[in-house]
Amino acid sequence: MPHGGHLFPDYIPDRKQTFPSVVKSNDINTQEIGRELAELITEKFKGRKPYIIINHLGRSKLDVNRPLKEGAESDGSNFPSDTQIAWSDYHTFLNNAVEEIEERFGRGLLIDIHGHGHPENYIELGYVLSSEVLTLPNDIINSDPKISDGSSIRSLYNRKQTTLSFAELLRGKTASLGGRLQSYGYETIPSHVHEYPLVNEKYFHGGYSVQKYGSRHGEQVIDAIQAELPRLLRLGNKEIRDQFVKDFAESLSWFVKEYYWEGGQGSKRLTMDMPERN
Incomplete structure (x- = not known):
């Protein structure tokens, strides 16, 4: 669930319109629906749980469904911004899940x-x-x-x-x-x-x-x-x-x-x- 985050910290600046495709509005209730889906699917598979990966930052702060440069705008410094770190963490979790499923199944x-x-x-x-x-x-x-x-x-x-x-x-x-x-x-x-x-x-x-x-x-x-x-x-x-x-x-x-x-x-x-x- 990439666009259902509820966190909008003031210390992280809002994304700018640097790219024409920038969208800042959340996909409301997608996180809630995803969590409910996971619970029901776990019941149907008798306790076997799906992987759940959630971006908790609101879309006005970060979009993990875009390439890094577009989804996590930086201030141009040599140090990674908070949003760049969060973007990388999200995709690390996702990549790790993909690799584990590939290896196991x-x-x-x-x-x-x-x-x-x-x-x-x-x-x-x-x-x-x-x-x-x-x-x-x-x-x-x-x-x-x-x-x-x-x-x-x-x-x-x-x-x-x-x-x-x-x-x-x-x-x-x-x-x-x-x-x-x-x-x-x-x-x-x-x-x-x-x-x-x-x-x-x-x-x-x-x-x-x-x-x-x-x-x-x-x-x-x-x-x-x-x-x-x-x-x-x-x-x-x-x-x-x-x-x-x-x-x-x-x-x-x-x-x-x-x-x-x-x-x-x-x-x-x-x-x-x-x-x-x-």
Whole structure:
């Protein structure tokens, strides 16, 4: 959770508009949702806990989902600033978790939780594939290896390509994370219902962390998905948010059991029933 920090110390100056892409507003309630998700997922995996990495500084002070120079502005001195140290600490924790999972399991999944204010209120799942790529028909997406190779779930596809097409993993009704969330009634892009953003619809395809740590690079085996949550699910009434967190935890647990859990790789495959509620 990179953008849900609650600390705004006066001794750390606010970020300037040095870079055109500077955004200082927090993704409200993403830290809270992430913590609740971790608790529910731990229950579903009988005490096995996911790694949790949180940036506690508010986004007006630090953005860890940007390169160091952009996210942690310095005063130009030769000594690292507080924000540069915090940026480095965050990514050290993240890199250590990635390396440990690679060593212990040989595969894994990073979920980078964000919030957006786009009027369509879609859940936007980012695989580092642009809106233009998502508009391509499935046969082209499946036949062009550059598309799957450039995605942040390349490793997953390479493991499953004999049984599933890339388009199915990306937006299939029963095979994708988007399809799972859509089956609960949450409008999700990409999914079998919303395969791609329409003209003039905004869509976040995956930022710095998903691009850096996802399996699109070299021999990396950790996949990454950026989960952009709309205001409706983050700031709406508590009943809606609580139900969403439960459904999101179930969807993520299903996805992990289906594609990463040891029982999901062979005859002892673990599955969870598809939801019926719309």
